[in-house]
Amino acid sequence: MPSSPIRKLAPLAEAAKREGVKIYHLNIGQPDLPTPKQGLDALKSITRTTLEYSPSEGYLSLREKLVRYYHKFGIEVTPDEIIVTAGGSEAILLSFLACMNPGEEMLMTEPGYANYISFAVTAGIVVKTVTSTIEDGFALPPMEAWEEAITPRTKAILLCNPSNPTGYVYSQQELAKIKEIVAKHDLYLFSDEVYREFVYTDEPYLSAMNLGIDDNVILIDSVSKRYSECGIRIGMIVTHNRLVRDTIMKYCQARLSPPLLGQIVAEASIEGTEEYTEACFREYKERRDFFIKGLNSIPGVHSPMPHGAFYTVASLPVADAEDFCRWCLTDFRLEGETIMMAPAAGFYRNPDLGQNQVRLAYVLKKEDLQRALYILRSALKAYSRR
């Protein structure tokens, strides 16, 4: 079981905090924006007196609201086709467990969200990666690379769109290619679309649910990021494939129920929050523009322009980015402050890749991003002079 590259340096950060050091967290996608007032108010108006189990598949009232939410994105499903989970995390794990047997193979791009690997290890499945490069802005790797990676044991492709950690948004053409390969080899397509609301291009967003390969697609979703409510642990699995749903439900029944209180907050957050959603969108877009420009203005730092989510993978002028990240936490202080970043090597399977890269999340307000950029610039200078 690998350690989380996002959280593995946490003990160093804790130690620095105990010394009174202020840390700017660029390492974790914990949005700083407020949860919608509707969601918070829902907690205050709870009248039930027993906080009982919910149905294993989640409350129908929540799933009905989700049906209307998906409809706005052109995704047509019924409440029965939605299963509520303990965050996107559980949605991923249960999808793996239900669709794949131990020893079977799943393909994903690297760099990729590191916790996919952890859940794959848990489910006993083998992950093979197809490499996207910073030089290509992390575009979809060519079809030949996917075909090469496929073996008789390949059962699924996992795509994160928009991508964590790169912020890349796959184009309609790229998705058409993925569809072709999925259909040709009759694979499952796990499509993690939790950043759907944060797409900064003008091209219309295409969900894997609309590729026309209904029985193959398992949509992974979560309210965590779009409503700044990561802590409530509410995600969902959406699929037209009934057999997959029935199998997932067995796992869901074993763990009894998804969080009740989170469902109440999530349900209240879905409707009547259009203004909130637009404001969040504008805020993240502005931060992106500001942050990526700032990064690229630091000598030796390069970040492609991410078109979605709120992450980027940037290369730094260091040989070992993990060492640099650690050093920032243990040794470097700028007026009692420092930054925390996630070493990107943990997002690659190939141990030779991403050594000089970091994943950065722009979920801090602009002044803090500005300060973090300044600290990064200063830290790189000091690190090179050690």
Added chain:
Amino acid sequence: MPSSPIRKLAPLAEAAKREGVKIYHLNIGQPDLPTPKQGLDALKSITRTTLEYSPSEGYLSLREKLVRYYHKFGIEVTPDEIIVTAGGSEAILLSFLACMNPGEEMLMTEPGYANYISFAVTAGIVVKTVTSTIEDGFALPPMEAWEEAITPRTKAILLCNPSNPTGYVYSQQELAKIKEIVAKHDLYLFSDEVYREFVYTDEPYLSAMNLGIDDNVILIDSVSKRYSECGIRIGMIVTHNRLVRDTIMKYCQARLSPPLLGQIVAEASIEGTEEYTEACFREYKERRDFFIKGLNSIPGVHSPMPHGAFYTVASLPVADAEDFCRWCLTDFRLEGETIMMAPAAGFYRNPDLGQNQVRLAYVLKKEDLQRALYILRSALKAYSRR
């Protein structure tokens, strides 16, 4: 992956409800008692504006309160030795994943909580059962039976004390025997003690944490039952074994964090609720006395006297209890009402055992238990005359 015997008949119950039939739920341990007011009030006084991730191991403030809680039961631990999970369910799964490799064997008594099997399947581990019998009141099976079941691949014993589904409370002598076998073969002992508060004997309760085999014991716990807050999904793993904790933390980091809101409710429920706890205890004890007496007064029904938790496994005068449970939901109505029970066969691994048994939970108020008993008596009569 087996279906949950507790929830597998749920679709039949849903169908009956849609017809307007009232169902008395004896099938699931969903307490009807209210959640402590302190817990509910804590939700209403939340001042944070972003419902963010909590630490992967749970909030320190919660873990500190748990330390004081355990101290009252003579269990001495530090906050570092507690990891907060998404219910006891996740505590079980992560303990299995961290301590055992796929293919290794775990022993448990049968009948046993069916979801252990589901989590074992998820973790790829092999469950072997040692049979306890209704004739012996579900006492610990003799040592020879355990020794016989042990192979070189056995890595753990799981004990649920007080037991779900039987309500059996293991005596100090029985626990001493378990200790001996655990120590002799250097096994892990997973001790699920979520019903610790509900022990109706005068003998002092002994936690596995106090058996003197510190590095072997993994305590599984949950606030669900003791504070009637099953829906908040807050459980915990407690162990002195640091290596196990470190491994569990890797899984915890992958799933990011346990439910934030549940932690707030749980923390508020632990202290200042002594009166609440005593009232719940008295209530369950009264119900047990009433319910078990009522069961045994129905011709052909036999239930041992359970000394803990709020379940019993009873034998019915039917050849196939699952068929009878289904029939109660689909065919039998008494003035528009019926009962739902969990067929006990699902709690046994041996397909020949428990065919005429059901698991019943006494988490309804006395009038409802009385009515449910009357319906059971009438249903048995009608079923035998079909």
